[in-house]
Amino acid sequence: xxxxxxxxxxxxxxxxxxxxxxxxxxxxxxxxxxxxxxxxxxxxxxxxxxxxxxxxxxxxxxxxxxxxxxxxxxxxxxxxxxxxxxxxxxxxxxxxxxxxxxxxxxxxxxxxxxxxxxxxxxxxxxxxxxxxxxxxxxxxxxxxxxxxxxxxxxxxxxxxxxxxxxxxxxxxxxxxxxxxxxxxxxxxxxxxxxxxxxxxxxxxxxxxxxxxxxxxxxxxxxxxxxxxxxxxxxxxxxxxxxxxxxxxxxxxxxxxxx
Ligand SMILES: [Zn+2]
Numbered sequence: 001x002x003x004x005x006x007x008x009x010x011x012x013x014x015x016x017x018x019x020x021x022x023x024x025x026x027x028x029x030x031x032x033x034x035x036x037x038x039x040x041x042x043x044x045x046x047x048x049x050x051x052x053x054x055x056x057x058x059x060x061x062x063x064x065x066x067x068x069x070x071x072x073x074x075x076x077x078x079x080x081x082x083x084x085x086x087x088x089x090x091x092x093x094x095x096x097x098x099x100x101x102x103x104x105x106x107x108x109x110x111x112x113x114x115x116x117x118x119x120x121x122x123x124x125x126x127x128x129x130x131x132x133x134x135x136x137x138x139x140x141x142x143x144x145x146x147x148x149x150x151x152x153x154x155x156x157x158x159x160x161x162x163x164x165x166x167x168x169x170x171x172x173x174x175x176x177x178x179x180x181x182x183x184x185x186x187x188x189x190x191x192x193x194x195x196x197x198x199x200x201x202x203x204x205x206x207x208x209x210x211x212x213x214x215x216x217x218x219x220x221x222x223x224x225x226x227x228x229x230x231x232x233x234x235x236x237x238x239x240x241x242x243x244x245x246x247x248x249x250x251x252x253x254x255x256x257x258x
Pocket of ligand 1: 059136
């Protein structure tokens with residue numbers, strides 16, 4: 001299998017687009033299009049022609065560059081079936097639902113429905129390349145706000161993602177890791193792996209480097225939203241003996257007010 005090259009493209013104040021380039025076929029995808037220019041500039045610098053636009057959800061800071069990039073490069077736009085029905089992904093060509101797949105050269109991407117942040121949110125999982133593109137569902141040390149779904153739904157989505165192999169590399173839609181980490185330390189200060197990760201992220205931010213990708217295994221050890229079973233978190237929230245989603249719901253509420 002040919003190499004899949006990855007380039008993170010910082011956009012707006014804290015968004016990431018991710019460029020993926022398959023060397024053999026020459027095909028290139030972008031996951032989300034927060035804005036046109038930085039993506040167009042990165043493509044030009046690499047000498048890549050954009051063939052696929054993969055949208056995780058319809059929010060403006062994820063689809064704003066769709067039409068201009070599609071027009072410039074002739075790329076095919078993919079998005080969720082739910083958002084297609086709502087007509088809220090600009091330039092959409094291919095509607096995807098849970099369990100669908102698509103290809104970039106030899107690399108297969110599986111579509112996982114992860115509703116909660118929005119009802120149409122999907123994630124793209126490249127199982128051979130061991131990468132997950134989670135949009136605004138799962139952030140490093142955090143998760144997306146519940147704009148359209150409820151806590152039980154979002155927990156189910158996160159539970160699916162935390163069961164992917166530990167060596168899967170997580171790419172998310174925003175650089176929120178440091179502020180997420182400050183909240184995480186509030187609810188699980190005794191977690192040594194978390195303290196180590198936050199220190200590392202502080203240093204990365206000082207060097208103006210991205211905090212992603214990060215492995216799912218590491219997120220499982222450090223991200224409170226993937227750890228509702230943690231005795232320390234449950235103790236701090238006063239929630240022993242309840243279902244995981246209820247602990248998740250309490251964490252999300254507390255983070256919203258943080
Ligand atoms: Zn969003």
